[in-house]
Amino acid sequence: MVELPKSIKNLIAAFERLPGIGPKSASRLVFYLLNTPESYVAEMARSLLAIKKEIKICKTCFSVCEGEICSICDDSERNKKIICVVERAIDVMAIENIGGYKGVYHVLGGVVNPLEHVGPDDLKIDELVKRVEEIVTDGEIEIILATNPTMEGEATALYIKKRLESLSDKNIKISRIGSGLPMGADLEYADQATLSRAMDGRREI
Numbered sequence: 683m684v685e686l687p688k689s690i691k692n693l694i695a696a697f698e699r700l701p702g703i704g705p706k707s708a709s710r711l712v713f714y715l716l717n718t719p720e721s722y723v724a725e726m727a728r729s730l731l732a733i734k735k736e737i738k739i740c741k742t743c744f745s746v747c748e749g750e751i752c753s754i755c756d757d758s759e760r761n762k763k764i765i766c767v768v769e770r771a772i773d774v775m776a777i778e779n780i781g782g783y784k785g786v787y788h789v790l791g792g793v794v795n796p797l798e799h800v801g802p803d804d805l806k807i808d809e810l811v812k813r814v815e816e817i818v819t820d821g822e823i824e825i826i827l828a829t830n831p832t833m834e835g836e837a838t839a840l841y842i843k844k845r846l847e848s849l850s851d852k853n854i855k856i857s858r859i860g861s862g863l864p865m866g867a868d869l870e871y872a873d874q875a876t877l878s879r880a881m882d883g884r885r886e887i
């Protein structure tokens with residue numbers, strides 16, 4: 683087998699670390715880039731660095747943004763008393779894409795997963811409880827638990843429910859997104875109609 687130049691091997695290895703990219707796809711991408719104009723590759727490299735340099739985490743909801751606060755938290759039209767709790771910022775995009783949701787979000791940064799040594803303290807759960815405590819004093823609020831319908835997602839939703847119940851405030855309505863999503867599904871990959879049904883079909887738990 684022919685030995686590839688080091689820079690090609692390094693880039694293939696870098697692509698292989700991306701989710702959903704195997705060795706074959708990684709090689710295909712690298713050889714594709716070898717044949718594209720340098721200006722395209724330079725622009726891509728700048729964009730890659732920019733997501734690390736310019737993107738910040740919203741201080742309120744922990745989604746991605748360019749300033750201190752994301753555009754959703756900053757939007758006065760949004761109902762700050764409906765908080766949709768999701769695993770990752772990409773889930774915010776998925777729900778935003780279906781349109782119609784007028785509340786705000788809270789990005790946990792993952793789910794409780796003992797096998798991967800992720801406990802509740804590694805997620806933004808304390809921050810959620812604090813956020814709820816701060817707003818619950820002026821009227822009813824709804825927390826929509828929209829973690830993925832996986833074992834870890836369900837366990838995380840139940841854990842958050844217990845934590846919020848310990849606030850023992852009657853003004854907190856806790857709901858879980860509907861069963862339209864198949865078990866083991868990922869919000870990120872759900873089609874818009876299914877996700878829309880899951881949001882509309884949320885039930886109080």
Ligand SMILES: [Zn+2]
Pocket residue numbers: 740741742743744745751752753754755756
């Ligand atoms: Zn935000």
